Amino acid sequence: MAEHPKVYGIAAEFSSAADLMHAAEKVRDAGFKRWDVHSPFPIHGMDKAMGLGKSWLSAVVFCGGVTGFTTAVLLQFIPSSFLYPMIVHGKPFDFMTVPAFFPIMFELTILLSALSCIAALCIFTRLPMWYHPMFNWERFSRVTDNGFFLVIESRDPKFSESRTRQFLGEIGGEHVTLVHD
């Protein structure tokens, strides 16, 4: 290539989910930090094989749920108990009538949990991201069909063009390729 574009990383293809997982265990043990595996479906046990912990997306959803609940409490009690207090179908307007206010508290808790879940998913997975260097590799289009890929990024401190390439070959990677940005 004429302009020598920046190297994103070195990628390799594996033949099955099992091979990809064994390779991931070896990459993890070799001490790499900036790397990822790509597969057509989530592979059970891959988080452990990559040395990743629990996803804390659930914590964001919890905060969203609490926000939704608080919103509903304020939204209902401020008008019903303070701004426009009125007894309708025999139901008082103070805090003793919580059961009548409960369904909307519940629904808004659910609604804001779901919206925060989607927002957190977009932020945590960095989506939408319509351009990514991996898409430059023509074999990579099989990642949504039956391709299993492992890529070690060039910004990893242990990255070296020749040794990483050799390492990926040793752990069973095929079609080891330099991916450019």
Place this chain on the structure above:
Amino acid sequence: MATGSLSPANEANAAYEQQKAAVTRVPLVTNDRNLPWLTQNVSSIVESKTPIWWWISIFFTSLVAAFGLFCIGYQISTGVGVWGENHPVGWAWDITNFVFWIGIGHAGTLISAILFLTRQKWRTSINRAAEAMTIFAVVCAGIFPGIHIGRVWMAWYLAPVPNSNAIWPNFRSPLLWDVFAVSTYFTVSLLFWYVGLVPDLATLRDRAKSKVSKFAYGLFSLGWRGGNRQWRHYEMAYLVLAGISTPLVLSVHSVVSFDFATSVLPGWHATIFPPYFVAGAIFGGFAMVLTILIPARLIYPQLKDMITPQHIDKMCKIILLTGSIVGYAYAMEFFMAWYGANPYEIWVFLRNRVADPFIFGPLFNVPPAPYWWAYWAMISCNVISPQFFWFKRNRHNLWLIFIVVNLVNAGMWFERFVIIVTSLHRDFLPSSWGMFHPTWAEIGLFVGTFGIFLTLFLLFMRFLPMVTIFEVKTVLPEADPHHHPNTHNGEVKH
């Protein structure tokens, strides 16, 4: 046990095979299909040339939908008097159709959320189509409460916003709970559906040939690339959405039932309503799932390896279970009317519903109920017809299943009609008695919602993958990271 000519080694082997066959589960995807087969055969439904049956079908369904939209326009421009609702029957087809459609949606959420949490892996192949059905059914449902208020341009009064009249909605009213429940249900179902679609849209993006489809699928797949650092959050998001959708789906039909149960009208005022409505919704929803999937399997034979007789068998069992719960609830309503000894409630059940001219009317020595035919249509369709599913033979007979599920669809509509109209049509004073007669505008609107539903579903079949490709892949043996090609199903060879 001597079995003649078999050598001891062969005998042991045969016994082992027999034991293995007894404990091995039937595979969820039959005929040993692999990953590329799944991708190819689900995507090809979308990628192949638009079939002629599709054009013919969508021509008719969109014609019906257009007539439904015309009826909406007519109702809005003329007034709610174009419908047959009047004293004493102030709610009739509008709310019947609303509850009917929203109930249908519940099966989709049950499959995507509750069956996910209970690890029912067979849900994977029917999940997408059922969720699509949910969304389209809620679209149809939303039309009715939206326009039955008469002046739709005042609908924003339902929203809790400060306005010049200083009027706030009554948050203690079940009708407002309904607004929140249905809009939350629609939003969450749509988000859940879209999250599930993203990896499959990426599959279509990677296979797309034309510029337009490359752009469209590329845009909506958000640049998904299946990295495990994405999958781990994705799976957590899916789990969380399933977790919050589970109480949501149970709450939506409970809140719908509160519209009736919190009133003081005999026939509506019953504590059994929330669980009874939820069971009925799941019952009716699964019937609609089968109504759609049985023809879809015929049109696209490759689906038969993913939506196998095993799947249909399981759905029939759910219909049998929930149908029995519904039948129990019908019986329990009678018990409560009798045990409660409230003469008005006994009147509603006996003289407005159950007393037919042939058996129960003469038996209790009461005149036949004006709507006895609606009540007995409901009982025959909802309680009697699912009893066929006690037998395995019947759960594998597609024609019989198709007839039964369509009876259930009709029966669930009659259930809501019976609850609403038979409780209203004889008010406390006999001078306020009257029958309900639908007009062409509301019949047209109801038929029109079927057009809207089917048109949306046909568009879904044409442009989006009908089966969740990535989820079905995870139930294949080769998706198991402990699977090795030289052994079968990860089992060690003896």
